[in-house]
Amino acid sequence: WEDCQAFLKKLCQMEGVPDGTYRLLTEAQWEYACRAGTTTAFCYGNDLDSSMANFNGPYPYGAGRKGVYRGTTLRVGSFRPNGWGLYDMHGNVSEWCQDWYGAYPSGSVTDPFGPASGDYRVLRGGCYHDVATKCRSANRGGVAPVHRDSSWGFRLSRTTPSYPSR
Numbered sequence: 001w002e003d004c005q006a007f008l009k010k011l012c013q014m015e016g017v018p019d020g021t022y023r024l025l026t027e028a029q030w031e032y033a034c035r036a037g038t039t040t041a042f043c044y045g046n047d048l049d050s051s052m053a054n055f056n057g058p059y060p061y062g063a064g065r066k067g068v069y070r071g072t073t074l075r076v077g078s079f080r081p082n083g084w085g086l087y088d089m090h091g092n093v094s095e096w097c098q099d100w101y102g103a104y105p106s107g108s109v110t111d112p113f114g115p116a117s118g119d120y121r122v123l124r125g126g127c128y129h130d131v132a133t134k135c136r137s138a139n140r141g142g143v144a145p146v147h148r149d150s151s152w153g154f155r156l157s158r159t160t161p162s163y164p165s166r
Helices: 002-017 027-035
Strands: 022-024 094-098 121-124 138-142 152-155 156-158
Touching: 002 022, 027 094, 027 121, 138 152
Parallel strands: 094 152
Antiparallel strands: 022 156, 094 121, 121 138
16 A cells, blocks of 8 residues: 555656645545446446456356456456446455545445544455455455555546646
8 A cells, every 4th residue: 555655646746746636546436436336246246257357266256157266467458347447346456445444434424435544454356366255346355554465456546636727
């Protein structure tokens, strides 16, 4: 997570835009993007097999068939995108989110932010060595932000900067 922050800061510097123009998605934004308007376990429905995403294929979900375990990441776009054109929301690499990991708020909320502090940052999406259940749209994990792993990555968001009127 800390490496991601350094990358995002450098990207802003290279493009000459204000810090924070590029950032990680919040956990709520990540899940919203992953689901792409669906309410099922995956953006494709309630089943997942290795023809649909890169995960530990012998351990599918729902009516998914047992498949191959590739044991490594694959090129982005190796599988069909979700309904909004986003690739690899399930499997391939777990993605860091901006939020600290914590309990969900009680009651209904819209676009919530995680806790203000904590010991772990959120990872979403599951990765190539996870079983399919870890790749569900709602599955979440938390890891200390100083840790690194070759099965973790990130998806960035670009905000529209507000420039002074001329």
